[in-house]
Every structure is written in structure tokens, then in C-alpha cells.
Amino acid sequence: MDRRTTLQWMLAASAALGVPVSAGATPATRKGAKPTGYGTDPKLTQSYKSGELWPLTFNAAQNRTAQALCGLIIPADAQSPSAAQLQVHRFIDEWVSAPYPDQAQDRPVIIDGLAWLEAESAKRFGGKRFDQLDVAQQSQIADDICWTETAKPEFAAAAKFFQRFRDLTAGGFYTTPEGMKDVGFVGNTPSVTFDGPPLKVLQIVGVA
Template sequence: MDRRTSLQWMLAAASAPLGDSALAAAAARKPAVGYGTDPNLIKTYRPGELWPLTFNAIQRRTAAALCALIIPADEHSPSAADLEVHRFIDEWVSAPYPRHRKDRQLIVHGLGWLEREARRRFGKSFAGSREAQQRLICDDICWAARAAPRLAEAARFFARYRDLTAGGFYTTPEGTKDLRFVGNTPSLTFDGPPSEVLQIVGVA
């Protein structure tokens, strides 16, 4: 329901007694066209419960392999694929909002390009290729300014996918810990900013 319709309902309810024909007429109007109701923010939704997911099995494997390549596991945290960031990206591109629909087209086409390129170069799927082979492909598109003109669209895909991977990874508990972010954590004391920070901003 849009803002205008909401205000109309509120004004009708405030200005008419219960059961008045004006309120009944407002309630009988055709619902506003939109994305549906807001989700219940205290409920845990299963993948695909809010809207149908986009990736097929091949695309999911390719997406997971690319997530692992962009943010691999290290001594501090698991990889983006280990944290199933590719599932977050699938949810993202499946959402029915304009920006997400635009990303869906870019991401799906980009994953298809990776798969075709891996099979053309190495005779294997992207997920089934060795990490060094995956890197050879991604090195050609990871920097848009240096990508060949024929790879401009693939480079645009990689840049967006990299942003989504980082966004998904660093909003998980493990990714937040990897950033050493300590916000939203209860503390009994507050010692103030470190002296090094105060010196940087010129107030120490």
C-alpha cells in the first residue's frame, strides 16, 4: 500500500463513525500494485520462501566458486563460499525490486560467460577448474580499466559480483569479526578513542 492510500484510509477512519459508508468504500478499493507486504523481521525465512530463487544448479556452483576465489579462507575466517555468500547473492538477484532485477540480468549473464570461458579454455566447468585456471579467467576482467573492449560487459559483471560478495561476507558474524568491528556489543566501560586516533585527528 502506498503512502497516499494509507493517508486516505487514516482520514476516512478518523472522520467517519464505525460502519460509515465512506470507510466501507475506502476498504473496498482495489489494493495498490506493489511488491506485497513487508516481511516479518523476527521470523527466519527459508531460501526461496519470499520469492523464487534464480540460480540453477550450474549457476550455484559457479557462483560459489567465484565467491571462494574473491574472498578465500585464511587464518582469520572461512571463505565467502563457506559462509554461503553465493546463496545471499541468489536471494539478492531474485528480489523483485528494480535494482535487483538489473543485477539479476548482469549476474546471470556473467556466470554464464564464466562457464563458457572455462570450457573454451580448459574443457572444464568453472567450478571444476583449478584455482589457477579460474584466476587466469578472472584476471582478464577484474580491472575494468584494463579489460579488453570485448570483455567490457564481463568486467562490469565481475565488479558488481565482487561488491555483492564483499557486502554479503562482511555482514556475517564471521566477516564482522574479520573486520574487528566491535560495534553493537555491550560494554561496561568506555575508555574513549585510542591516543593514536586522537593524534590523527589533531585533538591529542
Template sequence: MTMQRRESLQWMLAAATLPAWSPTGAAVPKPRPTGYGTDPNLVKTYRAGELWPLSFSERQRRCAEVLCAVIIPADEHSPSAAELQVHQFIDEWVSAPYPDHVKDKALIVQGLAWMDAEAGRRFRKPFAETSAEQQHAVCDDICSVAAKTSPRFARPARFFARFRDLTAGGFYTSPQGMKDLGFVGNTPSETFDGPPAEVLKIVGIRPV
């Protein structure tokens, strides 16, 4: 009797659930898939460290907090990056198991250690305990493009550039940061008059 197509599929599916067998008859375990687990629930608010263990020690967290405040201080329009807990966002970021985040972790953790060591060498105290003037003095030496080519400041400069990017990313994706930018997206609008003439002029488009 000829096997029907539906019966063939049933046999194939049943065979796929059985363990693999070697020529000797011994069961061969199937390789387990690798990955990062399931996606998080995107409508749930997670607590810090709930998705994966955080990386910063208390001293590193304090150093990161102060550095966030130096990079984006408070002004008349918005609070500082530290007040918005951006340092916690950075801790979450570098603690994630994904390859790019793992690279960032090595750079950020070593950079924070350098900040404390440099502040200790200059001022005999950790970076978080120095004055605002002393904090700016350390940052000024590593925040320029030229610092990346300096034998002494090359790696700290790469750390500072990445930390600054993460600080800006965390700050300007918060509600307060978007308000500071004047971002008006994600809100309903009855009309749309198009981009302002000043913006069109910048990109070289003549208003119609």
C-alpha cells in the same frame, strides 16, 4: 436541518467504500494498487527461497560458489565467502523483485554463463571444475579497471565488479566477516575513549 460534521464524515467514509459508478450506472472497478506485498517479519529467520523463488540453476549456483571462494578465500582469520554461503545470499539478492535487483539479475546470470563459456573455451570444462590456477587466469582478465574498456571483456568486467561488491557485502555483514574486520559495534561498552589517534590523523583531526 444542518448536517453535523460527524455525520458528514460518516457519509464520506461510507461513500468511499462503494464501487465507482459511470454515467450509465454501470459499476466501474477501482484500479488495484501495485507493489511488492507486505514487509517481511524482520524478527523471523527465513529459509532460502521462502520470500521469492530463487533464480540460479544448480550449475549457476556452483559457479557462483566457486567464484565467491576465489574473491574471498579462507585464511587464518576467517572462512571463505563460499563457506559462509555468500553465493546463496547473491541468489536471494538477484531474485528479489525490486528494480535494482532485477538489473543485477540480468548482469549476474549472464556473467555466470560467460564464466562457464570462457572456462570451456580455454580449458574444456565448466568454471567450477577448473583448477585454482585456471580460475584465477579467467578472473585476472576481467578484474581490472582497464578490462571495462576492452571490447571483449567490457561486459564480463562489469559483471565481475558487481559480483565482487555483492560478495564483499554478503561476507562482511556476516558475524565472521565483521569479526575479520575487527568490528566492535553492537556490543555494550562501559566507557568510550574516542577514536584512536591514528584514525584521527588519517582524517586530519588533531587529538585533544
């Protein structure tokens, strides 16, 4: 997957998530201060090498954890591959690395959450990494943080992380061709053949 593809994916998902991803107001601007800016948006008609536009955030360990969690949130089924197989974690890395205010707010939430997930996995399962756990073990951790409304106080921060990560996973997955096919979205593909107005209508307007 090249960088242009992940950037286009990120922009499509941002529209689905209802989050603006474009040059504009920084937090300082919103408070009435003089904006500092963060440069121009990338040109999506050309290809870029990884890290050429902005450095990516995830290291190898974080990529493994993020990919495993993506696969747990949207597993493979008879209709489509899993979010892990579709490399949705790369989209999330691109997202939290982007130099925009909303993405910058997500970055510490995701990074701290992945660290918590690894620590919790090691504590509960004898030092194992999250990606080394089976689905039942991963689910045991996820069940404690899957809803912010019902999570225990000690899991409150982790539950907020999971909520945001789940939203990003869904946003990334359902803006891939496979994800759109999974929900039956066909975009601007015509569903019927149009042969023009009926003859009677053409006769009424005097062109037939």
C-alpha cells in the same frame, strides 16, 4: 542456513552497499507514472521456506559457479573462512531474486556473467566447469575481467559483471559474524566498563 537468516543478511548487506531494499517507488513511480507496487516486505520475525516469499533464481549449475567465484574473490585465510564456505553465493541468489527494482537490475548482469564464466572456462580449459578449475586457472580468467578500466573491449560486459559480483560478495561476507570479526568490527558491544560519573561531579550537582 534458514531463509530468515539469508533475508536478514541481505538487508544488512544492502545497508552496507548503500542500496535501498524496501517497499516503495518502482521505476514507473520515478518517472511520475502510477506505481504498480510489488507487495509488502517480509516479516523477519518469522521463518520461511525457500521460495515461499519469492522464487530463487540460481539453478544447481549457477550455484556451483557462484560459490566457486565467491571463494576465489575472498579465499580462506588464518583469520576467517572463505566467502564460499560462508555460503555467500546463497545471499547473492537471494539478492538477485528479490522483487525490488535495484535487485532486478542486477539479476541479468549476474546470470549472464555466470554463463559467460562457464563458457570461457570450457573454451580455455578443455570443457571444464569453472568450479572444476584450480585457483591458478580461475585466476587466469578473473585477471582478464577484474578491472573495468583495463579490461579489453571483448571482456567489457564480463568486467561489469565481475565488478558487481565482487561488490555483492564483499557486502555479503563482511556482514556475517565471521566477516565482521575479520575486520575487527564489534558493533554495539561496550569496550569499557562504566561505573558512573566521578564522585567529584556527583558532589558538584548535589547528589553525593
